[in-house]
Amino acid sequence: MTEHVRDSSGPAGQAGPIVASTPEHVERDRGDRQTASTATGLLAELNRVGVLDAADIHVTRTIAAGTPGGLPEPVMFAAAVLVRVVRAGSVCLDLARLDEILDIGADPGVAHPDSAEVITAVRAHIGSVAGQSDADTARLRPLRLVDTPAGELLYFDRYFRQELSVRTVLTARSAGRPLVDPEVLRAALDEQFPRTGAVGEPDRQRLAAAVAATTWTTVLAGGPGTGKTFTVARLVAVLDRLGPHRQRVALCAPTGRAAANLAAAVARESEANDRPVAASTIHRLLGTVPGASNRFRHNAANPLPHDVVIVDEASMMSLTLMCRLLEALRPSARLILVGDPDQLASVDAGAVLSDMTDREPDPHAHNEILEAVSAEDLAAPGSAVEPAIGPVEHARVVGGVVMLRRGRRFGGVIAELADAIRRGDTSRVAAIVTGGHSEVVLCDPDGAGPDGARVGAEDPGALADFDADVVAWASAMIASARVGDAPAALRALNGHRVLCAHRDGPSGASWWSRRIQQLLVDSGFVADTRVPYAGQPLLLTANDIRSATFNGDTGVTIDSGDHRLRVAIERGQDIRLIHPARLPEAQPVYAMTIHRSQGSQYDGVSVVIPTLDSTILTRELLYTAVTRARHSVRLIGSMDALLAGVDRKVLRASGLRTPQDQWRELGAASLP
């Protein structure tokens, strides 16, 4: 199944196919798709043509079995497709796109209800159970139908309620503003963000701090190295100046590793401040309840005590987690969401950060204090690196969203490539990769096959540069590790990374890891890569509170004297040396998935582009991979596959982009 649909909802209405991308961890290759042996009728047909997995059918049947009277066939069909799109990250099913999502129009054997028939059947079903008590609503009415100007959206009750809750809290928070003294704010901004840029350039970092001071909910968006952490450290100092007391600030992130990195980065950027910096996972901040993964100690009845909650890597937050966090905030607590909305989103349903950055701003909204203290930035004529703030961006800023675009860590061709991928500009991408730049190369050992075939072992010579880079990477790590030089070994570790879309399969990280290990053995650097050795790169796959190491951390084994091996792991400015026995979940990492690499950067990356039929080959995947590189990018695969990926946007349907007054539930007796 290819799952292309036209993208009419993207930013600025960019056209281009979008794909119901399947998260890497649940991706199954077409040939491996399980057959639902007990399925019959339409669902069995949809399983046969690869639209539905056995698990989708199983979940649908469980829902139907739990609904008194069962579900009529068209509703059952819609529920099954809804299960499938939710598994791929959507919050709801956009019924206007049903045909495109199914993409089985060419298969005469599969006749399915169209969206009008589904809408009628779902409405009739909802009508048949309307008037029941709310306590029974979810069981009796597992589906919810919502009308928007762009068409009907079908939800499971659970995500409907969560989205409604997120929408309600965000709307209430945007109805008021913190009380601040404009003169005190202006002085604090001048102190923390002195004007150092070229005259006439807007300072979007200062603007972000002004937004955070004058708005309850702020989104600080930007790619890697655009100065988000720099801004966060200084905006906390600005908020502290606003009084009457020092702010109680919570720093958090969706994963332990992201939280630890945030704490280290903020500590580095706030050297002048005497504030102790600690960060935790969002789950920990909310207070986990044993045995309940989505219920927390802090909630609407027992809100968090903080004045400011700052979430980094917020693009990885699912709808469920965002809902729980928003419910647990006091209305008078500032929320600052920091992240890169163009990156791969959470593997669970929802991409709230990109919904918040992409939704249409209200052109009539005003924030008098913000507009007064930031008048110079809002009116600045701009330059090539910091363009002027136009009316749409102005409205977005007033709505609480600031986008940092100026790369402060890397620039040049890689930044241009990342930007072209983000915009879906295939001709620019093609021009850059064929432009003879040393920073960006495309390596296609198979020759550009029409099916975008992945590199294979057919032409080993074509990978000669790649092989040389990998051997140089490993040998530098080994040389430093053998003499116990942890800083140099870690520098070497982060010098290069092989990134793959898939974990398994012919273009997966496992296949490439085996290839690289063989290369190291063949070139005589390592006798046996299965035995721990000084210079072995490691990936941690579990959190360990005692050693303060996290799932996704990478390290390198070093000889700490007398042939005693220790694992060196970098955390901010510190290097930790840990006995390997304390890291039982560590595994050698010669290649890793792009999902895993989020939040890290390397000097050079080699990105293995998957084949055209991979449902995870998307713009977001390629953008995430390319932005991991500081100095060089090697793309391994065909031009066809690269451009097809750039042209596909992940389909993540959600109702959050639709304004409150245009989102209306259909067929319900009352909203819960």
Ligand SMILES: Nc1ncnc2c1ncn2[C@@H]1O[C@H](COP(=O)(O)OP(=O)(O)OP(=O)(O)O)[C@@H](O)[C@H]1O
């Ligand atoms: N206005 C500025 N003036 C000077 N240096 C800056 C400024 N903003 C950021 N930097 C520097 O640029 C580098 C990247 O900034 P920072 O780490 O804040 O980016 P980031 O967006 O948080 O990146 P990532 O998402 O990769 O963590 C840092 O070294 C930071 O000190």
